[in-house]
Amino acid sequence: MSKAHFGLIGLGVMGENLVLNAERNGFSSVVYNRTYSKTEEFLNGRGAGKQISGARDLKDFVNKLDRPRRILMMIKAGSAIDSVIESISPYLEVGDLLIDGGNSEFRDTERRVLELERKSFGFIGMGISGGSKGALEGPSMMPGGTKTSYEAIESLVCKMSAQVEDGPCVTYIGPGGSGHFVKTVHNGIEYAIEQILAEAYDLMKRICGMSGDEIADVFRRWNATEQLSSYLVEITESCLRTKDCGGKEDLVEKIMDKAGQKGTGLWTVLSALELGAPVPTIYAALNARVMSSMKEQRILAQQIISGPSIKSFDLGKTDNDMSFLMDAVVLACFASYAQGMELLRIGSNEYNYKLNMPSIAQIWKGGCIIRSQLLGRIQNAYSACPELQNLLVDPWFSLEVNRRLPGLASVVAGGVASGIPLPCLTSTLDYINSYRTGRLPQNLVQAMRDCFGSHTYQRVDKEGIFHTNWID
Numbered sequence: 001m002s003k004a005h006f007g008l009i010g011l012g013v014m015g016e017n018l019v020l021n022a023e024r025n026g027f028s029s030v031v032y033n034r035t036y037s038k039t040e041e042f043l044n045g046r047g048a049g050k051q052i053s054g055a056r057d058l059k060d061f062v063n064k065l066d067r068p069r070r071i072l073m074m075i076k077a078g079s080a081i082d083s084v085i086e087s088i089s090p091y092l093e094v095g096d097l098l099i100d101g102g103n104s105e106f107r108d109t110e111r112r113v114l115e116l117e118r119k120s121f122g123f124i125g126m127g128i129s130g131g132s133k134g135a136l137e138g139p140s141m142m143p144g145g146t147k148t149s150y151e152a153i154e155s156l157v158c159k160m161s162a163q164v165e166d167g168p169c170v171t172y173i174g175p176g177g178s179g180h181f182v183k184t185v186h187n188g189i190e191y192a193i194e195q196i197l198a199e200a201y202d203l204m205k206r207i208c209g210m211s212g213d214e215i216a217d218v219f220r221r222w223n224a225t226e227q228l229s230s231y232l233v234e235i236t237e238s239c240l241r242t243k244d245c246g247g248k249e250d251l252v253e254k255i256m257d258k259a260g261q262k263g264t265g266l267w268t269v270l271s272a273l274e275l276g277a278p279v280p281t282i283y284a285a286l287n288a289r290v291m292s293s294m295k296e297q298r299i300l301a302q303q304i305i306s307g308p309s310i311k312s313f314d315l316g317k318t319d320n321d322m323s324f325l326m327d328a329v330v331l332a333c334f335a336s337y338a339q340g341m342e343l344l345r346i347g348s349n350e351y352n353y354k355l356n357m358p359s360i361a362q363i364w365k366g367g368c369i370i371r372s373q374l375l376g377r378i379q380n381a382y383s384a385c386p387e388l389q390n391l392l393v394d395p396w397f398s399l400e401v402n403r404r405l406p407g408l409a410s411v412v413a414g415g416v417a418s419g420i421p422l423p424c425l426t427s428t429l430d431y432i433n434s435y436r437t438g439r440l441p442q443n444l445v446q447a448m449r450d451c452f453g454s455h456t457y458q459r460v461d462k463e464g465i466f467h468t469n470w471i472d
């Protein structure tokens with residue numbers, strides 16, 4: 001019997017869909033799952049009649065694969081990955097390749113690449129984005145590891161990934177844990193955009209009293225604009241239109257307002273703090289999820305702390321126009337991408353990943369959760385200026401920022417006056433205002449530090465390091 005081209009470990013919904021994707025693209029496959037009953041169920045169900053076979057144990061699984069073996073693990077990030085690596089390693093041979101397609105912490109991937117390359121096996125840490133539908137139809141893929149290991153999977157991932165006008169949504173990201181680092185930052189941007197859209201919904205609901213369908217109409221209009229056309233805006237419209245049990249009520253209004261998280265947003269913020277990269281919009285989104293989870297406390301506090309009452313204010317130039325709100329949403333989305341890209345640039349220098357910024361924007365144009373028309377502009381901005389320090393000063397983006405900043409400011413001011421929390425919109429306004437201010441008040445912070453701790457300071461009028469006896 002001829003050997004299979006591709007192996008998959010872990011028949012969760014992502015794993016099932018990825019193996020069906022590989023098989024559809026001409027890669028005969030073999031699957032392994034910790035419980036064989038799950039494998040049987042898959043082979044008799046969605047995997048029936050396809051070039052997919054199953055294995056009861058890892059030895060049999062490895063034996064059924066053509067060399068060099070290409071094995072994708074779609075299992076829970078963390079210790080489960082290490083234990084599968086340990087169990088399968090005795091059966092692997094020089095040149096065989098393991099791919100971790102989950103949301104692993106990039107430093108874990110860094111360590112695994114080193115350990116496995118030492119044994120002459122390849123290891124690829126590959127961020128995969130697109131949810132279960134993307135996994136089946138074509139996700140965005142972010143593989144990192146050695147170039148040689150990448151070359152061994154290039155034909156496979158180029159066929160499996162989403163395709164956009166300028167190629168497949170996959171590229172060699174870089175060495176070590178770079179693939180998972182890029183996926184982590186992708187998820188930070190994902191958290192931010194989700195929160196921004198939720199804040200826009202909240203304003204339309206609470207300031208204008210709009211119904212789910214009316215708000216959905218605004219998202220549909222926004223999805224037809226270059227600035228906001230994106231997967232997340234598209235699905236927001238669908239979420240808002242969905243009714244409860246065939247009834248007349250909006251299902252979103254029945255959902256508990258506590259947002260879950262699996263860790264990648266936190267890792268983005270932790271990396272940013274470590275690297276000294278400013279990501280306030282992304283951090284605000286993470287914090288908003290944390291605050292949302294404190295439901296019982298919030299209900300209690302609502303009865304104790306009284307804020308201003310809701311006052312109507314203009315979300316646009318005319319009723320229903322929502323142009324100011326669109327300005328605010330557009331700039332917050334710009335800021336999310338700008339902060340994510342800046343984090344990638346700083347991380348790339350620190351970890352020596354040599355990330356190709358236009359290519360990363362290119363592979364995010366299709367398949368992934370943050371895909372948007374804007375990524376074409378981001379790709380152009382970094383192609384024109386690979387060392388670009390901040391997207392917001394690119395010529396096209398800066399024109400947009402200048403045009404839309406008054407709208408953002410008026411929406412934040414109106415929200416603040418009504419006591420409505422707008423963490424991402426407010427942080428974005430602060431971020432842009434800080435970034436465009438040539439002289440910030442940190443001169444006084446420096447004076448205080450020098451006053452109590454002799455931490456010294458620099459001057460704007462002459463070179464050198466100074467200390468003053470501030471008291472006496």
Ligand code: 6PG
Nearest residue numbers: 129130131187260261262263369
């Ligand atoms: C993707 C997503 C995905 C992520 C979920 C849940 O790109 O397909 O980022 O990988 O696991 O979106 O993330 P949270 O539970 O942390 O929101």
